Amino acid sequence: MRVLHNIGTYFIMISKVFGRFTRWSVMKGLIIKEIDSLIIGSIGIVSFISFFVGGVVAIQTALNLSNPLLPKNLIGFATRQSVILEFAPTFISVIMAGKVGSFITSSLGTMRVTEQIDALKVMGINTYNYLIFPKIVALLLYPFIITISMFLGIFGGYIASIYGGFCSSADFIEGIQIDFIPFHVSYAFFKTAFFAFILATIPSYHGYFLKGGALEVGKASTTSFVWTSVLIIVTNYIITQLLLTS
């Protein structure tokens, strides 16, 4: 029953986020602030992780190509497929659930504990729209981060392959071009959009409806990370099943 209650509360929250809008002159400032903290603030860590994991994927692929009959361009091919299909959209989203999700839950949770949300309510402000809507809008730019991750992941693979002496530059570039299916990129961005919505709303739910004090803020951040990750993984499975199998 409690699970049903929580799911119901979540959907009521979503409907209220899109009700009674905060005036635009205030909202645009909030959106810019959220873009700065949620998107711009994540570029560094996403770039770093993408570059090195891309490199590791290329090295692992190269080390497993023991058969001399297998072409070296397979390293580029495997790196591209891994990065575009799973690593950039899904793995980075789970990392973002830790970084952005915890930030959202703890900031809203602290506002709840310190009665700042009650203060907004007393003023007659739609707190759902004022606090959560800017986060959803900011995360519309999330595919931009995933694009950077895709590029740097493949670039990291390229650098690791060339400087590790696993294949030539021409082999790698040929590998990332062969059998390229543009739909795979559309699929990656399609699921990224779902992940962005999950990343904005699940942590907001855990922060907004927090009960208790400082200790509960920490607990809520952990719970929020777990549930955001679970939903990302499950959604990934469902979308993959629907779009890539026929």
Added chain:
Amino acid sequence: MITVKNLYKSFDESVVLNNISTRFENGKTNLIIGQSGSGKTIFMKCILGLYGINSGEIFFGDKSFQKMNIKERSILRQEIGMVFQGSALFDSMTVEENIMFPMRMLTKKSFKEMQDRANEVIARVDLINSNKKLPSEISGGMQKRVAIGRAIVMNPKYLFCDEPNSGLDPKTSNIIDNLIQEITKEYKITTIINTHDMNSVMEIGENVLFMENGNKGWEGSNKEVFSTENQTVSNFIYSSNLFKKVRKVYQEEKKN
């Protein structure tokens, strides 16, 4: 004026407010006192509409809050100011921005007009030269004054204060009490203060409501509170040794 009629509130099976009726007069400082867990904060939050009620009615002036539509409630909210126990200031905003916030959200004033009004209020709550400071850079007493400033910036008809003296030293508590009372008289607003502080009761308790286990235990003025025959109120008021001595002196004076 706020009138509460037969207010009843429960959480599941647990009754937290039982048939409370009272009236909070305009231009007076109305105090709600009682032990922790007696229902003071829930009572205040029910009046504010932060909690729904099971039955009863709350009137702001002659209008029933329960019968108001969304637009009327929205207008009413602009006439309410609230000072929270922990001040509830927005951490990332300066003192000036905190005070300007309700105007930014609810009025169409120009930035210059808002800034002028904010400076007026900042001067009124004695915070000159603190405009650009963040809440983390000022003392607890100053934070309370910012919260009072934010609550009165829209010229409210109703001011609610939830334990405005908590965590403050006695001198700062007196300053805050006097400031609230001055503002109440100056703007002729209906002020409701939730407090544990007996000094506040003595200093500014023009109308005192004592709550006991979700019930209205007693009601009167700060003068009557010293002479009441109600044992529960007396036990609560005179629980400290200092106040026991005050009562002794008061009773001896009365005899003479």
